Amino acid sequence: xxxxxxxxxxxxxSPAATILLGLVLAGACIRTPAPLPPVEFTLVETGQQESAxxxxxxxxxxxxxxxxxxxxAGSRADVIASRILAGDFAIVVLSEVFSETGRDRxxxxxxTLYPFRVEYIGSEKLHRVDSGLMLLSRVPLSxxxxxxxxxxxxxxxxxxxxxxxxxxxxYVRFVEFDDCASADCWAGKGAGYVRTxxxxxxxxxxxxxxxxxxxxxxxAARRKTVAARNRQRLQMASFIESxxxxxxxxxxxALVVGDLNVDVNAERSEMMSQLSRPFPFGLSDVWTDHGxxxxxxxxxxxxxxxxxxxxMLASLADSTSMLCVGSMSTVYGLDTRRPAEDADIxxxxxxxxxxxxxSDLEESASTCEAPRFAxxxxxxxxxxxxxxxxxxxxxxxxx
Numbered sequence: 498x499x500x501x502x503x504x505x506x507x508x509x510x511s512p513a514a515t516i517l518l519g520l521v522l523a524g525a526c527i528r529t530p531a532p533l534p535p536v537e538f539t540l541v542e543t544g545q546q547e548s549a550x551x552x553x554x555x556x557x558x559x560x561x562x563x564x565x566x567x568x569x570a571g572s573r574a575d576v577i578a579s580r581i582l583a584g585d586f587a588i589v590v591l592s593e594v595f596s597e598t599g600r601d602r603x604x605x606x607x608x609t610l611y612p613f614r615v616e617y618i619g620s621e622k623l624h625r626v627d628s629g630l631m632l633l634s635r636v637p638l639s640x641x642x643x644x645x646x647x648x649x650x651x652x653x654x655x656x657x658x659x660x661x662x663x664x665x666x667x668y669v670r671f672v673e674f675d676d677c678a679s680a681d682c683w684a685g686k687g688a689g690y691v692r693t694x695x696x697x698x699x700x701x702x703x704x705x706x707x708x709x710x711x712x713x714x715x716x717a718a719r720r721k722t723v724a725a726r727n728r729q730r731l732q733m734a735s736f737i738e739s740x741x742x743x744x745x746x747x748x749x750x751a752l753v754v755g756d757l758n759v760d761v762n763a764e765r766s767e768m769m770s771q772l773s774r775p776f777p778f779g780l781s782d783v784w785t786d787h788g789x790x791x792x793x794x795x796x797x798x799x800x801x802x803x804x805x806x807x808x809m810l811a812s813l814a815d816s817t818s819m820l821c822v823g824s825m826s827t828v829y830g831l832d833t834r835r836p837a838e839d840a841d842i843x844x845x846x847x848x849x850x851x852x853x854x855x856s857d858l859e860e861s862a863s864t865c866e867a868p869r870f871a872x873x874x875x876x877x878x879x880x881x882x883x884x885x886x887x888x889x890x891x892x893x894x895x896x
Contacts (some may be wrong), residue, residue, distance in 0.1 A: 524776075534730075554859050555587045558581070558589045558855050561756045566596060568599075577591075577831060577832060586831070591603075592704075592706040600617065610635065613637055615632040616655075619649070619651030621673055625683055625685045628673070636693045639691075641690070647690075653665065669691050673685050674707075675732060678721040679711060687705065688705040690702070690736070700820070701741050705753045705755040707756065709758050727767070731771055751811070751813075752810065753772060755807050755835070760806070769782065776812040779812060783825050784805075788826070794825075796827055797851050798846070799851060802852060822858040823856075824855075826855050830849055
């Protein structure tokens with residue numbers, strides 16, 4: 498027991514790193530939320546596509562949680578966890594889970610339903626906090642063979658083998674980005690990789706949180722963030738090739754999920770070109786190909802979305818086990834119901850500052866069909882909802 502506690506203590510970030518990140522990030526966005534009451538607004542059922550078959554549906558969700566040090570992460574974790582529990586997700590990826598309070602609360606509330614977890618991936622640099630990445634799965638993770646250079650003992654979670662760091666380390670690979678700019682250099686941002694099996698066929702899942710852009714930056718600083726993000730994408734592409742290149746050559750299915758901090762109007766083409774390199778059968782932008790027609794999929798800021806920072810990318814080339822995108826939508830804090838026409842969404846910015854992403858993947862014995870939307874309304878980031886929302890200027894460093 499003493500050894501276990503000692504090892505866990507080593508994994509926790511240094512107090513200095515926590516204070517520094519808190520001052521730079523949370524302190525810079527002075528509007529730290531007050532304790533969060535239950536978020537209440539009228540909702541109707543989800544506006545996602547009607548399923549065309551009775552095949553197994555695998556729901557994948559992603560959310561930037563904005564759980565910075567010194568933020569009211571515990572109460573917000575309660576809201577996010579309740580929505581995950583109600584959403585019937587198979588796999589959930591979260592970013593910006595920097596708060597130990599928020600992380601512990603999520604594990605406490607979700608650990609039973611999601612027994613396979615990557616809760617924490619630490620940094621190799623003492624002055625940095627962790628990656629902020631977290632993955633929750635109801636589907637067992639598969640042990641990863643090879644690529645020992647990307648195996649880390651700075652990890653916490655739970656697997657079929659157990660929850661000791663050396664046991665969890667066999668199920669996840671991670672690369673910490675070499676490049677960063679501005680306040681991002683206080684965080685151990687990087688890219689993670691896990692593998693699971695669906696009906697006996699592999700699904701490779703890569704997840705990341707990349708360099709942010711800051712509204713307060715001048716042109717010179719902005720160029721530095723763009724350059725850092727560019728090098729991070731190249732490093733992530735090399736990482737994907739190293740840990741799963743042979744499997745991807747066989748056409749096995751893969752997803753890339755995360756807050757990639759790329760505005761769809763700026764770096765998207767370059768991003769797709771760079772991240773597609775390890776995928777010989779191509780990599781598609783799930784929102785562009787499967788999102789609601791006419792909806793740009795904007796995800797930030799939550800109350801009046803104007804840019805798209807969050808992505809799900811897919812390479813679904815496995816002809817033995819067809820995996821089709823059944824639907825794709827943006828949602829408030831992973832709440833899979835859509836807001837009613839008269840919904841008051843003002844409280845949502847107190848949950849987090851990004852919209853979440855939800856995609857339903859359908860296992861199919863035949864070819865994939867084009868999405869057929871039921872026309873039940875708009876997703877959370879649609880222009881109609883944006884136009885009806887009060888304009889909101891977010892704190893600059895909250896991306």
